[in-house]
Amino acid sequence: MGDTTPHWLGLHGRVCAVTGAASGIGRATAEALAAAGAQVAVVDRKPDAAAEVAAQLTQRFGVRAIGVGCDVSQESAVRDAAARVRGELGPVQGLVNNAGFLRAGALQDVSLDDWNAVLAVNLSGYLICAREFGRDMLAAGAGAIVHVASIAAHHPQTHSGAYSASKAGVLLLNKQLAAEWGPLGVRSNAVCPGMIRTALSAKFYEAPGFEAARAAVTASRRVGEPNDIAEPVLFLLSDRAAYVNGAELIVDGGLNTMLMDMVPRPGFNQTSTAPKEQP
Secondary structure: OOOOOOOOOOOOOOEEEEEOOOOHHHHHHHHHHHHOOOEEEEEEOOHHHHHHHHHHHHHHHOOOEEEEEOOOOOHHHHHHHHHHHHHHOOOOOEEEEOOOOOOOEOOOOOOHHHHHHHHHHHHHHHHHHHHHHHHHHHHHOOEEEEEEOOHHHOOOOOOEOOHHHHHHHHHHHHHHHHHHHHHHOEEEEEEEEOOEOOOOOHHHHHOOOHHHHHHHOOOOOOOEOHHHHHHHHHHHHOHHHOOOOOOEEEEOOOHHHOHHHHOOOOOOOOOOOOOOOOO
């Protein structure tokens, strides 16, 4: 059984749904919620993986958790998933929109099918989940939604098809939801992760020097882990963030502050790629 000591965020007993929760940032968020005593719906397109994660949450933390298979791009599937969560755990009080993926391709080459597929999950899926899981929050006049966007929403990630466009759309969706639902008692906020080590990127870090090169362009001098995103997400879900609405929180270890430090200035910065002066 888990620790039943009340968590300072006050999320104990709340019903929270996390999409894309079978791995990576979504899984870390589901685990952090369970550790805080929340009841967790692990929503993922892989039902078996979602069920396995939910079972582990119950075993580790002693909370109620269920795995729900769902393609967030399909409105009927999300409606069924929300109904199941409502029936088994109770009305949803918090939602983390996290499910997403990338299909690589330069803009002149990416197929329209790939472009639309990414938008369907990364952007339209966020709207669909907000509407279906948000019904309970609107009815109660209280609740919180957190959208996982990306620093790629602010800075184009080249050769990544619709990814940056989809994440930029998430930020505007976040603000519009805050403006429309804030008066109804439902908050909407977004987090923009930087370089986070997940199963999808793990292969990159096997290359010699890769991690060190990435760490060098962050102010914190390290690559982020999924829990580095999960903790800020929990804060935004909680009443501690009661007056935070429509915000975009950049969680990138200070990568966003490093542009001028990456401009070659021999003798002044450590991230410069300019050749060192020989003695």
